[in-house]
Amino acid sequence: MDSPTKIIFNPCENKENKYINILVDGLKRHGFEVNRLDDFLSSWKHFQSIQLLHLNWFENLDDSSAASMWKSYFRKLVVLAAVKFGNKKLVWTMHNRISHEKKSGKLSQALTRKLVVQADAIVIHSTVSSAILATQYPGIQADIIHIPHPDFVDVYGPMIPNKVEDINSKLRLLFIGAIKPYKNIELLIGLAKKFSSEIHLTIAGNPSSDSYRNELQAMALGTYNIALDLKFIPDEELPAYLHQSHLLILPYSLESSLNSGTVILAFSYGRTVICPRIGTIDDLRAGDNILDYTYRSESEHAEVLQFQVEKALELWKNNPNSLIEKGLYMRELIQKQNNKKNVSDTLIQLYESLMN
Incomplete structure (x- = not known):
């Protein structure tokens, strides 16, 4: 039996947002082994086994203090350097025009530029994102893939009938x-x-x-x-x-x-x-x-x-x-238009096209 394809989907869990659960569950059902980003550099063997990383909100930094912000920034630079060194496939999802956090705005933009340059594919959830990327990053090389945001129908329980x-x-x-x-x-x-x-x-x-x-x-x-x-x-x-x-x-x-x-x-x-x-x-x-x-x-x-x-x-x-x-x-x-099964299937097709 073939061993499962090992990937990193970050974050791989989020108690406040079922968006992550929907996508990660779809990947696991298809046979992917989804790993945590925190374990990426835990051992040489594990590092070698990872074929693809998919990063969400990676450009957001911990801005609770100046020290935390810079520490967060440099840790993420190390991750990107390791991805490049290991020749791993990199996917980034563009969720926002710019970071919502004002304190870390410039550093976040610098990190976003590095992501855009290094990414093999960028997932966008809305059509206008493509034009924004082209304007902000002329000459962008990454494949831009439009995959709608998955629906949440019945994800938080059934809808209560209206009366x-x-x-x-x-x-x-x-x-x-x-x-x-x-x-x-x-x-x-x-x-x-x-x-x-x-x-x-x-x-x-x-x-x-x-x-x-x-x-x-x-x-x-x-x-x-x-x-x-x-x-x-x-x-x-x-x-x-x-x-x-x-x-x-x-x-x-x-x-x-x-x-x-x-x-x-x-x-x-x-x-x-x-x-x-x-x-x-x-x-x-x-x-x-x-x-x-x-x-x-x-x-x-x-x-x-x-x-x-x-x-x-x-x-x-x-x-x-x-x-x-x-x-x-x-x-x-x-x-x-946002059918969650179709969204998961399209994401899987993207991963397979990058790794094959």
Whole structure:
């Protein structure tokens, strides 16, 4: 019997994101032996056995302190040097336009340039990524492979069926995911205050720091149409959060955001979104089934976001089921365009083409 092909998929596990589980499980079912990046240089024998490395978010650095940031940077340079020395195949997935972290921005960009130069293939999840790469890295040599972000249908448990009696007197908006400054949570709190009698906003997720948690709590103090669930949301609770909303509101930064797993999560559980026209949105070509928008400045962002909330309110008041219907349409669409089995199969085809 042939021995399994040994690869590294980094990270190979992530308790906060089933994206990794979906891809790694698909690779294992196909017979790949998936190893951890931390073990890459554990022994000469193990190093020799690895044929391919696939790196996700590798350009992100630990910016908790200057010392940690530089240590993280040099450790990753060692990994890239070892990959080159061992003549290993290298795949990198481009998840963002630029790193979301401001402190390590320049070092992260330097690391990204090295990844782009060294990679045999770059996986992109949205069509616009190809043009961004061509602009930022003229003369890029790596193969650029478009593989959609996998759907999350039933991954966090079954979708809770919708019922007419679930509708109450306010439009229920939900933000869910890691709570970080680039996600513009402050905009949401300010917006909710303007619509205190018409919308109810839930913000659910774990803040990036205690100071940021305190800042958001202070902003929302005394506002009775905002629920702050500032904690890690367990997987099994996600369907209920989604079910209790009419739609998600995700005012991401267009400067850095490119793809969004939370957008795919919303569609997977039958909810549409208010969201900037990032790559994930653009690729789906879903027309008015998504309340998308664009902006050129922070002040304009606040204006167009408010306009989309007003639009959602009008749709909901005219037909209480209209937003749910859009969400169900999106669920069907991504099961075709982002089918997780097709995504895994395409990734496996890429690996085999590189190693053969």
